Amino acid sequence: MDALAQRARGGDPDALDQLVRALQDPMYRLALRFLGRPEPARDATQEILLLIVMELPTFRGESSVRTWAYRVATRLLLRLRRRGRRWTFEALADEDLGQPPNAIEADTRALADERLLEEEVFIGCTQAMLQALDRPQRIALVLGAICELEAAEASYVLGISEVAFRKRLSRARATLDAFLARHCGVADPTNPCRCAYQVNLNVARRCVNPARLNYAVAPTRTTLEVLRAEGEIRQIRLSLDLFRTQPKFSSTEDFAERVRALVASASSLSGAQEASGRFPVTRGSDAVPDRSERSRRAPEDP
Structure with a gap:
C-alpha cells in the first residue's frame, strides 16, 4: 500500500x-x-x-x-x-433486556432467516454498547480491540502516549466487560437476556428491519454460533471475544x-x-x- x-x-x-x-x-x-x-x-x-x-x-x-x-x-x-440517540449503559439496562421466551413472529420470519435475525439483534446490541462509551474510550477500543492496531500505532493515530492509550483501552474493556457480565446471556448463560427473545421487541420498536438487515450477513456460521461452539467465554477477554468474532464489515459502495x-x-x-x-x-x-x-x-x- x-x-x-x-x-x-x-x-x-x-x-x-x-x-x-x-x-x-x-x-x-x-x-x-x-x-x-x-x-x-x-x-x-x-x-x-x-x-x-x-x-x-x-x-x-x-x-x-x-x-x-x-x-x-x-x-x-x-x-x-x-447523529441519533445518545446511548448510556443505564439506558441500555432499561431496554427491557431479558424478555421471556417467545417465538419470532411468522411475518418477521417470512422476511429473514431466524439465525440472521438473532445475529442482527446481537450485533446491534454490541454496537449500542460501543456508543455508550465516551468518545476517548470508544475510539481507543475500536482502534485497539476491533481494528487490532498495536499500541504504538494506535497512540500515534490518537496523538497520545502509549501509556495513555493502554489506560483508555483498559478502562473501555473493563466498562464493557462489567456490563456484559451483568446483562448479556451470550457472555454469561445465567443472565436471562437472549438475542432470539429480543427480536420481536426490536422489530416492534423499529430497531430491526427484517426486510433490510444492517449487520447480519449469511456466513456458514453466525457470530453467536461461533461463540457457542467455543464454549464459555473467558472473563478476561469478554468484550474482545464478542467483537472480534463478528464479521469484518465491508462497504457496499465503491x-x-x-x-x-x-x-x-x-x-x-x-x-x-x-x-x-x-x-x-x-x-x-x-x-x-x-x-x-x-x-x-x-x-x-x-
Missing part, C-alpha cells in the same frame, strides 16, 4: 484509485464501529477518503500509509457531531469514482478562484468540499 501511495503522490491516477479501494473497507469499519450505524458511516467514509486524497501530499512516511490514514480518519470522526469526481471538482474550483484573483487558492484539507459543515462542529458528547 505504501508503494501505491508514492505512485499516487507522483500523479498516477490508477494508483490513486487502487489506494482508495484498498483503504475504503478499513475506513468504513472504523467509521461504522465509532458511529454505530451504516448510513452515517458511509457518509463519513466518503469524507475520510476524500480528505486522505487531498492530504496525501503531506504524507511524509513517518508511519505506514495505512496507519497515517487511520490518523486522518480518527481526527475527522472525533470532530463529527452525534468510493473511488466518487472521490475522483469530487477531487476534480475541487481542483476546478480552486483553479477558477486563482485565475479570477478574487479568492484565495485552497490547499490540502481546506480544499475538501464539505458535505455538511454543520457535522464538523465540536462534538456534543464527551
